Amino acid sequence: MSGVHTHQRSHGNFVEHTIEGLHAAIARAMYADTLAGRAGLLQHIDPRVKLAGLLGLILATALSAKLWVICAILLVSVAGAGLSALSIPALMAPVWLSALTFTGAIAVPALFLTPGVAIYKFPNLDWPITAQGLTTAGFLILRAETSATLALLLVFTTPWTHILKALRVFRVPVVFVVALGMTFRYILLLLETAHEMFESRKSRTVGKMSSGDYRRLAVSSGAVLLSKSFQLSGEVFLAMQARGFRGEVYVLDEFRMSHRDWTALALFAGLSAAAIWAGR
Amino acid sequence: MLFEVDCITYSYPGQTALRDLSLTIPEGIRAALLGANGSGKSTLLRLLDGLYFPDSGTVRFRGEELIEEHFADDAFAYDFRRQVGMVFQNPDVQLFNPTVFDEVAFGPLQLRWPKSQVRERVAEILDRLRISHLKDRIPHRLSGGEKKRVALASVLILDPAVLLLDEPTASLDPRSQSQFIDLLVAWGGGTKSVITATHDLGDIEDIADRCYVLDAGQLVADRIPSEVLRDTDLLRRTNLVHAHRHRLPTGEIHSHPHLHRSEE
Numbered sequence: 001m002s003g004v005h006t007h008q009r010s011h012g013n014f015v016e017h018t019i020e021g022l023h024a025a026i027a028r029a030m031y032a033d034t035l036a037g038r039a040g041l042l043q044h045i046d047p048r049v050k051l052a053g054l055l056g057l058i059l060a061t062a063l064s065a066k067l068w069v070i071c072a073i074l075l076v077s078v079a080g081a082g083l084s085a086l087s088i089p090a091l092m093a094p095v096w097l098s099a100l101t102f103t104g105a106i107a108v109p110a111l112f113l114t115p116g117v118a119i120y121k122f123p124n125l126d127w128p129i130t131a132q133g134l135t136t137a138g139f140l141i142l143r144a145e146t147s148a149t150l151a152l153l154l155v156f157t158t159p160w161t162h163i164l165k166a167l168r169v170f171r172v173p174v175v176f177v178v179a180l181g182m183t184f185r186y187i188l189l190l191l192e193t194a195h196e197m198f199e200s201r202k203s204r205t206v207g208k209m210s211s212g213d214y215r216r217l218a219v220s221s222g223a224v225l226l227s228k229s230f231q232l233s234g235e236v237f238l239a240m241q242a243r244g245f246r247g248e249v250y251v252l253d254e255f256r257m258s259h260r261d262w263t264a265l266a267l268f269a270g271l272s273a274a275a276i277w278a279g280r
Numbered sequence: 281m282l283f284e285v286d287c288i289t290y291s292y293p294g295q296t297a298l299r300d301l302s303l304t305i306p307e308g309i310r311a312a313l314l315g316a317n318g319s320g321k322s323t324l325l326r327l328l329d330g331l332y333f334p335d336s337g338t339v340r341f342r343g344e345e346l347i348e349e350h351f352a353d354d355a356f357a358y359d360f361r362r363q364v365g366m367v368f369q370n371p372d373v374q375l376f377n378p379t380v381f382d383e384v385a386f387g388p389l390q391l392r393w394p395k396s397q398v399r400e401r402v403a404e405i406l407d408r409l410r411i412s413h414l415k416d417r418i419p420h421r422l423s424g425g426e427k428k429r430v431a432l433a434s435v436l437i438l439d440p441a442v443l444l445l446d447e448p449t450a451s452l453d454p455r456s457q458s459q460f461i462d463l464l465v466a467w468g469g470g471t472k473s474v475i476t477a478t479h480d481l482g483d484i485e486d487i488a489d490r491c492y493v494l495d496a497g498q499l500v501a502d503r504i505p506s507e508v509l510r511d512t513d514l515l516r517r518t519n520l521v522h523a524h525r526h527r528l529p530t531g532e533i534h535s536h537p538h539l540h541r542s543e544e
Contacts, residue, residue: 161418186376244387250389
């Protein structure tokens with residue numbers, strides 16, 4: 001991933017691989033926040049508007065019965081990524097490739113199994129590719145790619161904490177939003193702890209470990225982290241109680257809608273409505 | 281009396297943290313709970329904050345016994361939490377909100393302050409602690425000193441009459457330690473009660489009028505700071521000082537008691 005500092009991958013060392021994996025996970029989380037802080041078109045829009053607007057476009061993508069409409073939404077979202085200072089080859093391309101791999105695996109059988117007019121037949125194979133099958137596979141892949149791109153636009157242009165708060169627009173219970181936020185925050189803390197544990201282990205490891213040692217290390221590290229997370233959760237609960245928490249959470253919603261946000265909302269609504277109408 | 285602790289015992293599974301401990305803490309005092317690691321000072325702070333309840337004995341706050349049944353009553357709990365604030369040793373357990381602003385606003389919101397007042401007070405306290413620039417930051421990305429300041433702000437916003445501090449300067453660099461002590465000394469203009477659990481003797485005369493020395497879960501001394509600092513035997517017995525050896529220019533090995541000061 002561009003901008004994320006990753007180590008050169010070494011082979012055959014469980015501890016080093018684990019450290020690299022933990023480092024990459026922390027770096028990715030930090031990089032997403034860095035992207036969200038860049039000066040770009042979508043970064044300046046209220047998270048609630050972005051969440052509602054991009055969900056509207058995902059809905060239009062799912063409802064559209066015309067391929068060109070889905071292609072148009074994909075083009076708009078790619079343009080949105082460009083205007084939001086997101087690198088298409090570095091950020092979007094890997095996700096497009098993953099979506100193509102997974103959706104493609106599901107879509108390939110549809111090429112052959114959907115009844116219809118045969119347009120191509122492989123030599124020595126009885127299954128023809130049908131025009132209807134090709135259209136079905138095209139819809140599946142394009143919908144997946146477009147929805148993934150829209151979701152990425154939200155994730156890469158909005159701090160995770162703001163996305164969670166914006167969920168409250170959709171009447172998601174406060175306690176659920178707060179629990180998700182705390183989970184994210186403490187997962188990062190535990191990732192950092194695990195990273196330090198494995199670095200400490202590496203500093204005391206000479207030579208190559210046996211596969212049995214790897215397993216023992218993985219299990220004991222997991223147990224230590226579990227124990228630490230239990231202890232941490234107990235302490236966090238006490239800290240919440242000490243500040244008046246009584247089982248119900250009260251939070252502050254400090255979002256403010258500006259003219260720009262209202263304009264963006266109108267634009268998102270117009271685009272979604274037009275796409276749904278055109279895609280009937 | 282602010283706190284009256286009468287003959288309390290408190291145990292964790294397989295370990296007794298406090299044993300038959302009694303002490304009284306007067307109103308408006310700056311007190312230090314001194315003790316080495318494992319002496320029971322953090323446990324005592326949690327008992328004073330109504331987070332733990334003793335296995336036997338009583339803890340009273342302004343004459344009212346701190347028992348679970350009383351905390352089940354919303355009016356009592358809100359009133360107590362409004363009056364007594366606690367800053368935990370590890371700021372990571374206290375900073376669980378998505379942004380610094382939310383973190384500082386958490387306490388007043390739970391106590392049902394009007395939202396406009398919360399916004400106003402958060403801005404005020406961030407400004408007072410000179411951390412306004414951090415308001416949109418994610419707490420876990422802050423430095424150790426910044427985390428401590430945010431943790432302190434999240435408690436001071438309630439303007440509690442009593443502040444409980446667990447190792448407030450632990451893991452801070454010397455400059456941050458000094459700034460933190462200055463903040464505490466200035467807070468409330470000397471009219472509030474501050475109870476600090478620490479094993480750091482360096483700043484004890486700045487932050488405390490009275491010292492309660494704990495050892496193995498028991499109170500072993502209740503004196504003014506200068507007397508405690510002069511009593512080398514007491515400090516050595518309670519592991520608050522240790523022998524410091526170094527070689528003199530003559531080649532002779534010299535040994536003397538060594539205090540743990542924040543600068544060291």
